[in-house]
Amino acid sequence: MRPDMIVLKNGRVIDPASGVDGPRTVLIENGRIAAIQDPALPAPPGATEIDCAGRWIVPGLIDLHVHLREPGEEYKETVATGVRAAVAGGFTAVVSMPNTRPVIDNAHLVRFVLDKAKEAGLARVHPAGAVTMGQKGEQLAEYGDMKAAGAVALTDDGRPVMDAGVMRRALEYARAFDLPIMVHEEDLRLAAGACMHEGEVSMRLGLKGFPAAAEDVMVLRDVELAALTGGRLHIGHLSTAGAVRAVREAKRRGLRVTAEATPHHFTLTDEAVATYDTNAKMCPPLRSQEHVEAVLEGLADGTIDAIATDHAPHSSVEKDVEFERAANGIVGLETAVPLTLALVRRGILSEKRAIELLSTGPARCFGLPGGTLAAGSPADVTVIDPAVEWTVEPASFESKGRNTPFGGWKVQGRAVLTLVEGRIVFGGERSSR
């Protein structure tokens, strides 16, 4: 027996990085991809063979935008519960957001998160550090120190960097360490007091709206600052037609600008707020149909590089209240795969493009390991059953968060097996020798 060897057979391999899409056998040895081979070739003797008939074998999914809430809000989520949710949703790696209490704005706290992730031992956790001390938008944090400790990106996510001068220096200074800056684009003055997208629905509900322009003006500002500084800019949870246009234009100009969109922003419109459901409250808010369509176009044409969940667990304390008082955000790790595959069934994305947006694309945005099944890469692999139909039951989530607008939805497709460095971290009930 070769316990260090796993063979994934009878599946369809979709590896956007190499362009492979077809029946292949995946050989994993010592935590690395040993080979992607013709299904007719025999598996090495003694290996653990896993039957993947009817399933897709894809590079481990990577989520660039996850709130693990530790330290400080462990009642909402911990690193341990967050990574359990990640692997259950098919993610082998997540980028953790630094808006914890205290804010992750120094190397010690970056190491704290990595230590917790190591203890949990499931998905890889790549911490993002803060752009500014305490995310106050004033003084730059220690980027070099945080990178040396393992930070992969910088963000004040949850808040914008409102001061354009600070943003300019952040983009400039981060160049020294080749770190991308992920931005939460929301002009706080235009969005003052707002709790949903501004439009017909907000008018009817009597809720203060947040115009799409509050996001657009900040994206346009930061694209110009990226041009000025040569810095790496990553637009987090982009949600408007204007933001999609701005990113498309930035790419055409050859700027170092990447972008992500969330499943909820490409699946739902602001109509979901009509019953004052606080699980439809997030920032940026759910937008109207024309914005959703622009995001879908951006996902299809390559303007948007990654699907990221903005997994934001909250407890009933934050959500079981009046809409305008409720916290922003929903959990996303355990529903991202079926919501993305729905776009494949609707003919908006090819299978390969869908997988690229969930793995190869995010890996490229931040230069993360993974996102490929090339021989020699770490064996971070996700096996997806694209056909299985299931009902989203928040009570059975691995995440502590139950805050989802998708509860009760009948969906199709889910991860059934997740491997990190060749180790099965989720699923595997169909394995055979």
Next chain:
Amino acid sequence: MAHARRHLLGIETLPREEIEAILDSAASMKEVLRRDIKKVPALRGKTVINCFFESSTRTRSSFEIAAKILSADAVNWSSSGSSVSKGETLIDTARNLEAMRPDILVIRHAASGAPHLVAQRVGCAVVNAGDGAHEHPSQALLDAFTLRERWGSLEGRTVAIVGDIRHSRVARSNVYCLQKLGAKVRLCGPPTMLPIGIEKLGCEVGSDLRAAVAGADAVMMLRIQQERISESLFPTTREYSRFYGLSRAKLDWLKEDALVLHPGPINRGVELEPEVADGSRSVILDQVENGVAVRMAILLRAAGMPAEASAA
């Protein structure tokens, strides 16, 4: 015979027949209100709690008097000095009040959707007495009642609503109610007080007062909702009054028999010149009286009591 208890959360989802049934019932209730002995036993043994999370004089007193005439036990609960200031959530407050076995909770709250949240969590009937900038159904019904009393029918009539449309729950409920009863609605205010999306309501929308009131059968003037405004939406009340206030001089712009309404409280000298508020076209105090009759009808409906038998 008791029917099922029914919430009244808004006019947007209330069918025309239901609106008309409430107005018909309110007509019987107005007769009761004008009796020497203003008491009928319709809601004897029923408890109504007026939960006011936001200050109100007119609406709260109106619901209280309505409940008392119907022989219900009316309790007023207000958030100032209550458990809310000690950090209790809305849902906890509502469920605690519900545990005291009321039949109807009347709720006024500064947050849009608050009565809807409560209605999902309690077993008794919930009546929305105004939620944020969303709806104020009893106000729209009493306005419709007042106009119907004067005109017989609203069919084909035109009503102009003027002022702070953005923050006005009265405007939203009135648009739905007036349109369902066959009237045309014009909305007028400075562009900063006309919310994005307002054109979707099927009203004429504009910022020229003269054009808005010309030929209208009634003009409803709104108060500037200072308590909901945190930014500069117009330069001064002086300029606002000049362009959007109704003065004696501007009455010439109205049809001879046009009615002037206001949901109150009035800011005299801002949206209404005192002489207009107190003038012959004003039906403002009729609105207040009719408010009691309409709220009696609303409470009967909420308790599942038929109107026919309730005036006896």
